[in-house]
Amino acid sequence: MSRRQMGYLFLIPTMTIFFAFAIYPVFRTIYLSFFEYRLQFGNLKKFIGLTNYMKMFSSERFYLSLRFTMLFTFLTVSIEVFLGLIFAQFMNKNYPGKSLLRVVVLIPWAIPTIVSGFIWRFMVDDIYGVVNGILLSLGIIKEFIPWLSQTGSATVVLLVADIWKTTPYVSLLVLAGLQNIPRSFLEAAEIDGANGLKTYLYITFPLLKPVLATATLFRLIQSFKVYAIVVALTNGGPANTTEPLTLFTLRTYFDAGNYGYGAALASFTFIITVVIALLFLNIILKKVDI
Amino acid sequence: MRQPRSDFILFYLFCTFFILLIGFPFFWQITNSLKIEKEIFELRWMPSRIILNNYKEAFIRQPLLKFLFNSSIISSGATVLALLFGSMAAYSLARTDIRGKRLILLIILSVSLLPPIVIINPIYSIIRSLKLLNSHFGLMMVDTLFGLTISVWFLTPYFQSVPMDLEESAFIDGASPFLSFRKIIIPIVTPGIFTVGILVFIKAWNDFLFALVLNPIRARTVTVGLKLYESDNYIPWGTLMAASVVIVVPLIVVVLLLQKRIIGGLMEGGLKE
Numbered sequence: 352m353s354r355r356q357m358g359y360l361f362l363i364p365t366m367t368i369f370f371a372f373a374i375y376p377v378f379r380t381i382y383l384s385f386f387e388y389r390l391q392f393g394n395l396k397k398f399i400g401l402t403n404y405m406k407m408f409s410s411e412r413f414y415l416s417l418r419f420t421m422l423f424t425f426l427t428v429s430i431e432v433f434l435g436l437i438f439a440q441f442m443n444k445n446y447p448g449k450s451l452l453r454v455v456v457l458i459p460w461a462i463p464t465i466v467s468g469f470i471w472r473f474m475v476d477d478i479y480g481v482v483n484g485i486l487l488s489l490g491i492i493k494e495f496i497p498w499l500s501q502t503g504s505a506t507v508v509l510l511v512a513d514i515w516k517t518t519p520y521v522s523l524l525v526l527a528g529l530q531n532i533p534r535s536f537l538e539a540a541e542i543d544g545a546n547g548l549k550t551y552l553y554i555t556f557p558l559l560k561p562v563l564a565t566a567t568l569f570r571l572i573q574s575f576k577v578y579a580i581v582v583a584l585t586n587g588g589p590a591n592t593t594e595p596l597t598l599f600t601l602r603t604y605f606d607a608g609n610y611g612y613g614a615a616l617a618s619f620t621f622i623i624t625v626v627i628a629l630l631f632l633n634i635i636l637k638k639v640d641i
Numbered sequence: 642m643r644q645p646r647s648d649f650i651l652f653y654l655f656c657t658f659f660i661l662l663i664g665f666p667f668f669w670q671i672t673n674s675l676k677i678e679k680e681i682f683e684l685r686w687m688p689s690r691i692i693l694n695n696y697k698e699a700f701i702r703q704p705l706l707k708f709l710f711n712s713s714i715i716s717s718g719a720t721v722l723a724l725l726f727g728s729m730a731a732y733s734l735a736r737t738d739i740r741g742k743r744l745i746l747l748i749i750l751s752v753s754l755l756p757p758i759v760i761i762n763p764i765y766s767i768i769r770s771l772k773l774l775n776s777h778f779g780l781m782m783v784d785t786l787f788g789l790t791i792s793v794w795f796l797t798p799y800f801q802s803v804p805m806d807l808e809e810s811a812f813i814d815g816a817s818p819f820l821s822f823r824k825i826i827i828p829i830v831t832p833g834i835f836t837v838g839i840l841v842f843i844k845a846w847n848d849f850l851f852a853l854v855l856n857p858i859r860a861r862t863v864t865v866g867l868k869l870y871e872s873d874n875y876i877p878w879g880t881l882m883a884a885s886v887v888i889v890v891p892l893i894v895v896v897l898l899l900q901k902r903i904i905g906g907l908m909e910g911g912l913k914e
Binding site for chain 1 (some may be wrong): 648649651652653655656657659660662664666667669670673681682684696713725726727730731732733734735736737738739744745746747748749750751752754755756757759760761762763764767782783785786788789793797801817818819822843846847849850854864867868876878881882885886888889892893895897900903904907908909
């Protein structure tokens with residue numbers, strides 16, 4: 352057997368799984384989005400063109416969900432990247448204790464989102480919550496706040512919980528970028544008399560751009576599919592105001608049994624993901640160079 | 642470079658702040674898992690008397706042991722499959738002259754970016770028609786898919802870094818490509834495979850969406866199980882915190898033992914351009 356033949360042979364298991372569980376399902380979802388297809392009516396499918404999409408674009412719940420998802424994505428990613436830049440700067444310092452920092456960073460990353468969601472829910476509980484307790488004893492609030500029963504505060508809690516879990520990981524990615532910058536660049540800048548801020552703005556930051564773009568791409572797409580943290584904390588409430596698209600789609604599929612409409616919602620998420628990916632196309636193409 | 646004294650102080654201020662910020666939720670989780678209900682309500686920092694009753698309850702109220710067993714089977718199965726198939730694919734991409742490598746890598750990257758919700762219903766239908774809903778194997782296959790995106794992605798550059806001469810001298814000695822894969826490449830890349838295995842395992846262990854949709858009744862995993870402690874109007878916080886400590890302990894132990902490798906792996910993953 353030649354090397355090339357073996358190469359193809361070795362790809363078969365991976366490619367089979369990819370086709371069966373990823374590529375075919377994507378096309379199947381897009382296909383079903385053009386059909387009236389409900390679980391209650393068995394396998395009966397009726398082609399209805401773009402009706403599901405028209406229904407989607409005239410649904411208030413869809414816009415509510417889309418607005419929440421976009422707000423959540425924009426705020427989490429921008430805050431995480433901003434904090435990540437600052438944190439990485441500290442993590443890059445060469446003092447005793449730096450390895451402890453790096454270990455601490457791993458723990459929020461490693462635990463299931465559903466667990467961190469429940470811990471935060473416990474901390475902001477309106478009866479047992481320690482956050483209320485601390486704020487009350489500091490005199491910031493006068494009585495316990497029911498954090499999760501108001502849209503505004505519930506959104507804040509969701510953001511904080513996500514930022515808490517993911518910023519450490521983003522910091523680690525930025526740190527990798529920082530360590531990749533040749534020391535001689537920074538030393539040369541210092542010899543030329545540039546101060547810390549100038550060096551950072553004109554040398555460090557531009558060299559970090561590829562890493563930042565990669566982190567942003569991955570985080571945008573991850574954040575847009577937010578699900579578990581919401582299920583643990585608010586379950587979409589109050590009154591569906593914190594219901595991300597993934598949760599709305601899942602409920603349409605499995606609670607309402609509406610496979611056609613659910614497929615249109617899922618296809619919408621797919622389109623958004625493709626748009627985000629296209630915005631970062633040069634990075635993606637660089638990554639697949641071999 | 643010169644390091645002013647203020648820089649040094651700032652660093653330790655930051656460390657304190659950062660560790661408190663990250664550590665507090667975990668501290669709160671653990672301390673409350675050891676308290677009686679009354680002390681949870683009183684927001685005491687430490688239990689006046691450490692009790693293990695919440696841990697007992699965690700195993701009694703729900704079959705937590707079973708959840709742990711299911712998660713172990715599913716995650717280790719997915720890890721083994723993703724490493725086996727993934728190292729084959731990575732070898733093929735890194736060391737052979739097949740056509741369409743860029744396309745294959747593009748597919749792998751795209752799938753790793755693909756939101757699960759896009760594919761979840763067709764996957765549900767496939768698994769249902771295979772009669773694998775509520776089974777270990779069905780969920781394991783799906784976890785293998787996402788595990789493969791990690792393993793192929795990380796292992797391909799790793800395989801590329803093995804010097805070509807090593808294999809060539811084996812060929813001169815008459816070894817087949819398959820033999821050289823098994824006897825030369827695999828032993829060299831074993832440390833890398835090990836690191837990737839940890840990343841795959843953690844991802845599979847932490848999966849919630851597919852576990853919920855595919856295994857809602859039987860073969861439930863720890864993440865799905867955790868949700869069951871909550872009833873309509875009551876959450877036994879002490880018990881829930883105890884259960885959540887139990888399900889993260891294996892992860893934390895692995896992470897602490899193998900931190901250097903994991904950090905290295907994650908940082909390389911971010912840099913790969």
